Amino acid sequence: MTFYETHFTRNIGIIDLSDLSVQVVPLDESIISEHIGGAAVNRILFDRYGDDNPIILGTGPLTGSFAPASCLMIATFRSPLSGRISNVPLTIRTGPEMKCAGFDFIIIKNAALQTQVISVRERTMTFHTADSLLNRGITEASTIMRREIGHARSAIITGPAAEKNPGCSSVSLGRGGSFDKTGLASIMASKNLKGIVFDGIDGLPFGDGNLVRSETMLKELASSLRGKRPGINRVLEQIGADSAIIELLSAKKMRPMACYHCPFPCMSHIDVVAAPVSERNDVEEKRKLTLTDHLGFVALADKCKADVFPVIAACTEGGLDPVAVSRLIPGGGILPDILSMVQRMCDGTKRGEPDKDNHMGELVPGGIPQEERDRFGGGMVPLTSGEFASLESWKKRVALSMILGICPLFLLMFPEINDSDLIDFLALDDDERGPLQDRLHQAIDSVCRF
Amino acid sequence: MSQPAKDQTNSITLDDLRPRPKEKKSLSEHFMPPRHSYILFDPEKCTGCGTCEMVCSQRNVSKIAPSSASIQVIRDEELGRNFTILCQHCRRPLCMEVCPTRAIEKDDDGVVRINKLFCVECGLCTMACPEAAPLRDHKTKGINKCDLCNGNPLCVKHCPEKALTFTKGKAFRWIKGLRWSVQLISFLLLVMVFVGTFCYFKAGDVTLACPTGVLQNIASSKTIVLVGASSALALLILTALAGRLFCGWVCPFGFILDLVGTIIPKKIGWPSFLKSRMTKYGVLAGAVGASSVLGYQAFCTICPIGSLCRSYGVQGVFRGAELAIVPALASLEVAQRRSWCRYFCPVGAVLGLMANARLIKIVIGANRCKKFSCTQCAEVCPVGIIDKDLLREGVSPIIPMTECIMCMRCIDRCPYGAAKIRFRWQKGVPGIPEETTL
Numbered sequence: 001m002t003f004y005e006t007h008f009t010r011n012i013g014i015i016d017l018s019d020l021s022v023q024v025v026p027l028d029e030s031i032i033s034e035h036i037g038g039a040a041v042n043r044i045l046f047d048r049y050g051d052d053n054p055i056i057l058g059t060g061p062l063t064g065s066f067a068p069a070s071c072l073m074i075a076t077f078r079s080p081l082s083g084r085i086s087n088v089p090l091t092i093r094t095g096p097e098m099k100c101a102g103f104d105f106i107i108i109k110n111a112a113l114q115t116q117v118i119s120v121r122e123r124t125m126t127f128h129t130a131d132s133l134l135n136r137g138i139t140e141a142s143t144i145m146r147r148e149i150g151h152a153r154s155a156i157i158t159g160p161a162a163e164k165n166p167g168c169s170s171v172s173l174g175r176g177g178s179f180d181k182t183g184l185a186s187i188m189a190s191k192n193l194k195g196i197v198f199d200g201i202d203g204l205p206f207g208d209g210n211l212v213r214s215e216t217m218l219k220e221l222a223s224s225l226r227g228k229r230p231g232i233n234r235v236l237e238q239i240g241a242d243s244a245i246i247e248l249l250s251a252k253k254m255r256p257m258a259c260y261h262c263p264f265p266c267m268s269h270i271d272v273v274a275a276p277v278s279e280r281n282d283v284e285e286k287r288k289l290t291l292t293d294h295l296g297f298v299a300l301a302d303k304c305k306a307d308v309f310p311v312i313a314a315c316t317e318g319g320l321d322p323v324a325v326s327r328l329i330p331g332g333g334i335l336p337d338i339l340s341m342v343q344r345m346c347d348g349t350k351r352g353e354p355d356k357d358n359h360m361g362e363l364v365p366g367g368i369p370q371e372e373r374d375r376f377g378g379g380m381v382p383l384t385s386g387e388f389a390s391l392e393s394w395k396k397r398v399a400l401s402m403i404l405g406i407c408p409l410f411l412l413m414f415p416e417i418n419d420s421d422l423i424d425f426l427a428l429d430d431d432e433r434g435p436l437q438d439r440l441h442q443a444i445d446s447v448c449r450f
Numbered sequence: 451m452s453q454p455a456k457d458q459t460n461s462i463t464l465d466d467l468r469p470r471p472k473e474k475k476s477l478s479e480h481f482m483p484p485r486h487s488y489i490l491f492d493p494e495k496c497t498g499c500g501t502c503e504m505v506c507s508q509r510n511v512s513k514i515a516p517s518s519a520s521i522q523v524i525r526d527e528e529l530g531r532n533f534t535i536l537c538q539h540c541r542r543p544l545c546m547e548v549c550p551t552r553a554i555e556k557d558d559d560g561v562v563r564i565n566k567l568f569c570v571e572c573g574l575c576t577m578a579c580p581e582a583a584p585l586r587d588h589k590t591k592g593i594n595k596c597d598l599c600n601g602n603p604l605c606v607k608h609c610p611e612k613a614l615t616f617t618k619g620k621a622f623r624w625i626k627g628l629r630w631s632v633q634l635i636s637f638l639l640l641v642m643v644f645v646g647t648f649c650y651f652k653a654g655d656v657t658l659a660c661p662t663g664v665l666q667n668i669a670s671s672k673t674i675v676l677v678g679a680s681s682a683l684a685l686l687i688l689t690a691l692a693g694r695l696f697c698g699w700v701c702p703f704g705f706i707l708d709l710v711g712t713i714i715p716k717k718i719g720w721p722s723f724l725k726s727r728m729t730k731y732g733v734l735a736g737a738v739g740a741s742s743v744l745g746y747q748a749f750c751t752i753c754p755i756g757s758l759c760r761s762y763g764v765q766g767v768f769r770g771a772e773l774a775i776v777p778a779l780a781s782l783e784v785a786q787r788r789s790w791c792r793y794f795c796p797v798g799a800v801l802g803l804m805a806n807a808r809l810i811k812i813v814i815g816a817n818r819c820k821k822f823s824c825t826q827c828a829e830v831c832p833v834g835i836i837d838k839d840l841l842r843e844g845v846s847p848i849i850p851m852t853e854c855i856m857c858m859r860c861i862d863r864c865p866y867g868a869a870k871i872r873f874r875w876q877k878g879v880p881g882i883p884e885e886t887t888l
Contacts, residue, residue, distance in 0.1 A: 064514060066504065074541040093500070100515060105682060139528075153517075175527045201588040203507060203515020211505060211608070218610065255530055258497035263610040269530030288530030 003426040004032045006205055012045070013103045013117060013125050016052075017191055018110035022125045027104055033439075037061045037104070039087045039402035040443035042076035045107055046085065052109035053078065054286055055187060057090075057196075059104050060405020064096035064260070066210035067425040068217060069410035071095055071260035076155075079183040079374060080190060081167060085450060086182040088377035088439040090156060091259045091407050094175045094290075097154035099202020111191040113143050119149050121199045130194040135160045136318045137346075138172045145195060152197035159319015162189035164348025168324035176267065176290030177316040179379025181323055210425050217421060218263055221414055231256040231268040235294045238413060241382045245301040248308060257290065264410055267292045274308040289313045294381050296322030303329040306339060311338055318346035323378075326353055368394070375448075380408055387415035399447040402441065468552035468568065477501055488539045488620040489596070489603055489863060494611035496532040498525045502605035502614060509604055510594055511587075518587045520596040521605055533615075536560060537583040537596040539822065545575035545584055545595075563597045580842075584791060617865065625862035629698070633705040640702050641762050648702070648759040649750065650681075657681035661800045662734065663750050666741035670748075689804040693811075697798055698857035703755045705832050706776065707790060711832065720793075727792060727853060734796035749796060754779050770850040788832040790853060802852040808874060812854060812861070815868045815879035816846040827860035827869050846879045848878050 004010070004027075014023040035041045038060035045056045056076040059212050063070055069419055076108035079086040102123030105393070117130040133141045138159050146328070154396075155174060157443040162169040166186035171178050178184075218225075231254050236246050249268075256265035272289040289309060291297060294315075300322045311329075315322045323344065339342065344350035370381050372391065376398050388394045394412070401408035405424055411417060419440060423433060506519035516522075522535040539562045546554040546562065553568035554575060564575070564584065571593055575584040584595040595605075598616070606616045640648045651658040659667075661682035668674050685696055697704055737749030750756050754775050761773045782789035791798050814827060814836065828838040833855055837847040860869040870879075 066514070096514075096516075100517070174525075201515070203511065203513030203589075205513050211508065215608070255494070258495050258499040258610075260499060261501050262497075262499050265499070265611075269527075273531070288528060290527050290530070316603040391462065 002029075002426065003061050004029050007065060008032065008037070008104045008428065009099055009202070009204065011103050011104050011123060013120070014049075015106065015108045015125055016110055017108065017112035017116065017193065020112065020116070020127050024103075024123065027274075032061070035446075036403050036436075038063075038072070038405050039074045039076060039399065039447045041105065042074055042087065043085070043446065045104060045105060046078075048111055049107055049417075051080075052200070053111075053187075055108040055191070057098065057106040057108070058097045059099055060403055062425055063405030064099045064204060065206040065404060065405075065425055066214040066261065067404075067422060068214060068221075069259060069262040069264065069407035070405060071262060072401065072405045073098055073405050075180075075184050075377075077184065077187050078397045079298055080186045081183040082370075082374045084182075084371065084374045086184075086377055087402055087447070088171075088178070088180045088182060088184045089380065089402060089408055090171075090173060090178060090180075091409075092157060092176075093154040093260045094173060095258050095405055097152075097198035099204060100202050101198050102200075102202055105156050108191065108193065115194050117145060117195045117197065117413070118193065119199070121198050122201060128278040133194045136164065136174055138269070138364055138444045139317060140176065141195065142163045145197065149197060150199070152199045154199075155195055155197040156188075157195040157319075158188050158193075159317065160346045161319040162186060165320070165345050165352055166190070168318060168320050168345055168352035170293075170296075170321040172316060172319055173292070174290065176292040177296065177312065177318065177322070178292065179377050181378025182374050183319050184377075185319055200226060200396050206425075209427060213424055216263075217417065221263070221416065224414060225263055231265060232294060232297065233268075234264070234293045235381060235409065236298065238383055238406050239294065239298075241298045242302070244305075245298055248301055248306060248367065252309070255293060257292075261409060262410060264413060266294070266409055266413075270309065272313045280426055286367075289316070290360040293322060293379060295379055296326075299323040299326035300329075302326065303331070303333070304335075307335040307338065310335065311342065314342045318342060318343055324352050344430065375450075376402070376408070381412070383412055386413050395448045396444050399444045400440070403443050405445060464552065468532070470552070486539065486541060487598055487601070488617065488619070488865075489536060489598070490615040490617055491534045491536060491614070492613045493531050493533060495611045496523070497611055497613075498523055498532040499610060501608050501610060502534070505604040505608045506596075509599065511590070515589065518589055518594060518761045520594040521583060522782050532637055535581055535585065536580060537579075539596075539598070544578040544580070546577040548574045550574065554560060559601070562595070562597050564593060566592070569593060586708060619865065621679060623862045625858050629688050629857060632699050633708065636700045636869045637702045637705045640700075645762050646760045649753075649756045658684050660750075660756070660797060661685055661804075662737065662753075663747055663756075663798045665734075665738050665800065666747035669738045669742040670744070671748050685801070686804050687739045689801045693805045693808045693851050693856045694749070694801045696801060697795075697857040698855035701755060701797075702758050702857070703776070703779075704788070704791065706758070706780050706789055707783055708832070714784055716784075717786055718784055720789065724793065729793045730795055730799040730802070731770060733794050734799040737796050739748050745842050753797075754790070755797060786834070788855070792833050792853070795855065798855075804855075805852045810871050811851050811874050812849045812856075812858075813870055813872050813879045814841070814846055814849065814860065814864075815870075816841050816844050824866070826863045826865075830863045832857060832859065832860040 004269055009299065010027045012025050012027050014025060031044055035044055042056040042058040046054060058074050071091045071093060071396060073090040073449060075090055077086060098120060115130045116136055117128045118366045119126045119128060133144055138157055141157055157172050159172060162185040166328045167188055168181045169185035204406045223341045228239055233246060233249050254268040254270050256271055257267040258265035268291045269288045270291055297312060300312050303326050305313050312322055315325050325342060336389055341350060345352055372395060380398055382394060383389050388397050397411055398408040400419055401411045423436060428436060483650050484536050496726045500523055502515055502521050503516035503519040504514050505521060506521050507513060507515045510520060511518045524533045543556055546556060549819045550572065551568045551570055553565045554562060555565060556562050571591060573586060574580050576586065584593045587594050603616050606614045649660050649663055659681040664682040677742060688696060699828050741750035757772045779790050825838045828836040828841060833853055835850055835853045840847040
């Protein structure tokens with residue numbers, strides 16, 4: 001059996017929002033043979049359906065497998081903010097759940113007349129009218145969706161900012177935000193798409209041998225893993241964030257959180273005092289904040305200092321991009337004023353603009369040029385040292401992760417994992433490895449170019 | 451209408467096909483229960499990566515299909531923590547009791563398994579289980595339940611954060627062993643060797659006496675003799691330091707009650723109107739009052755502790771009519787464990803009052819324990835002061851140290867380290883060191 005048969009469901013779902021129709025077509029083996037998967041195949045599908053302003057949700061061959069950090073789904077679309085084609089990495093459990101729901105790729109075309117939530121389950125995609133979710137904060141929307149649509153193991157949701165302030169919006173995976181900084185939320189809002197939920201009950205025969213490989217790889221990484229503290233601190237240290245910003249976290253009680261099969265928890269749950277976002281949102285004085293957006297945290301902490309936590313909580317609740325919000329915060333601003341500004345951004349009474357000047361590049365050493373940030377979703381962290389400190393090596397590493405379906409942050413943090421280690425998980429015969437490696441490099445080049 | 455003819459055929463019933471396992475335990479099982487294997491989950495370490503679900507589903511259905519695993523991780527973003535739904539292989543599995551086809555068996559190794567040959571996938575086991583651990587596979591509609599992978603659970607092996615630990619339970623509960631030993635030695639010394647010395651002991655200038663007896667003595671003689679009063683200090687100081695440790699570890703009558711309670715495990719229960727812990731303070735007041743009226747230590751004549759301590763004769767036999775009080779009060783054990791201690795003992799009442807000045811306390815951190823299906827601390831507590839309902843809600847119960855007899859069964863039994871001894875000024879409970887729930 002080839003990896004096409006063992007690592008893919010071999011289904012593509014096509015959704016046309018204009019007439020709420022769905023279609024399931026087989027995944028062509030030749031596309032996989034030539035382009036491997038993930039962002040490379042997304043681009044092919046994007047070109048095929050480009051006239052319909054599609055969002056392509058794609059997975060790689062290793063998504064959902066025993067390869068470490070195999071959590072990745074990639075959303076490819078033409079960014080309404082920059083006009084460039086953007087690949088946003090969506091982590092946590094989105095990719096594996098979409099595969100377990102029966103799809104490797106989903107193409108969402110056109111726009112709906114009424115606000116919709118798409119539910120993906122058991123090789124079917126259903127629509128749920130979601131007018132009641134408009135202007136709801138992320139938490140409220142999630143609760144209502146769970147009640148009306150049913151429990152879902154993974155979700156991509158937009159907040160009120162997507163409708164009211166698209167230039168500053170970001171999707172949320174659950175309640176913790178995401179790496180979206182190039183307008184996925186904005187394009188979803190333009191399509192009247194409030195959210196996409198995945199509930200996978202199926203699985204893939206990735207093979208027992210991969211579990212052994214995974215164990216071996218984790219043992220080899222053990223010393224590297226031990227040397228890094230768990231949680232968001234790890235990443236901030238690697239990207240050279242200001243020590244004062246890292247200090248803000250040390251005073252907080254945090255619980256590390258990891259994505260699917262990831263041995264490197266780079267996210268954290270933190271206790272914060274939160275503020276209401278929409279007038280219909282219940283006021284919660286104290287709640288857990290899930291910190292997933294490293295660059296967003298750095299951007300806000302630079303402006304808000306110790307008040308960063310309630311502000312980032314308000315941003316994630318409203319579906320705002322913290323980087324975009326940080327640009328509007330005046331120096332020396334006090335917390336009530338900042339929260340009020342965030343509220344107005346969610347309402348749309350204060351407009352923000354996308355980060356066209358690459359403000360993020362000033363905050364973090366070794367910043368990524370705007371064009372490359374747009375290409376890879378805007379949220380991926382640059383590294384200040386090591387093998388991937390140079391732009392070219394960074395691009396290729398992120399592209400590799402997006403093709404195979406491995407979290408790019410994991411691959412950036414562990415340079416000792418090379419592409420042949422990952423190809424091992426595809427369980428190929430020896431004479432297939434060489435040609436596949438060549439095709440992989442070609443796919444990486446194509447992703448880095450388009 | 452004529453009566454139908456009796457059915458003469460020998461029909462095979464479920465009891466013939468699937469006989470229920472024997473309920474009565476052998477003596478050795480009673481005193482040395484078999485080790486109980488299960489998987490411990492540490493919510494502090496779990497990152498929600500789901501590796502456990504992956505490897506379990508791989509074993510169950512030869513695919514990576516987390517929804518087909520026998521373990522499920524619940525990721526609660528609101529609380530900022532993760533929980534697992536996982537079979538605890540309970541000592542008394544409720545799933546086994548409700549299964550209509552008796553497809554669920556608890557084997558000799560203590561593992562609760564579902565025999566798929568007999569399982570009709572009705573889901574009653576899931577409804578009965580406090581953990582809802584038998585999980586419906588949404589793909590195959592079957593029921594998946596953890597079977598500990600024949601003693602080498604894959605989830606434990608592959609958990610990257612070591613949040614899952616496989617344990618076979620304690621081979622030897624050292625606190626239990628120590629306590630029984632101390633109780634036995636105390637019984638021998640107080641009852642058979644130093645006969646009568648619990649009530650009153652004098653050696654030179656050293657005088658020791660039962661505090662309840664001292665109170666009755668003061669009431670009956672209407673004088674306070676400082677030497678007499680101070681003789682009760684030994685026991686009172688012990689109580690001030692370590693709570694009612696005397697009741698749990700030293701009291702010879704308590705030893706008898708524990709023995710009876712172990713031999714007769716089934717309890718018929720007390721009527722609720724009799725279940726007042728204030729009754730013992732009333733008994734104390736009555737004893738002192740009666741002593742004052744009658745002019746002698748009224749209660750001491752019928753005190754079971756005193757009767758036991760005074761009744762061992764030089765011929766090596768227990769004698770004396772007053773000794774009849776011992777089995778009479780010990781029979782209260784069939785109603786509830788340590789009934790005498792809970793509701794009636796005036797010595798316990800005095801020590802309970804003194805325990806307000808105790809140095810140490812027992813705390814139970816509900817955050818640490820697997821509240822839904824464990825609650826073993828509440829089950830083993832002989833004086834019933836641990837609120838099981840609070841534990842199930844995730845609230846750390848306050849242990850009333852005036853009632854606690856410091857037997858430490860809860861600490862001994864807790865597999866999660868949720869029950870601990872702390873100094874009274876220490877805030878927090880296991881699992882929440884910064885906050886206080888007391």
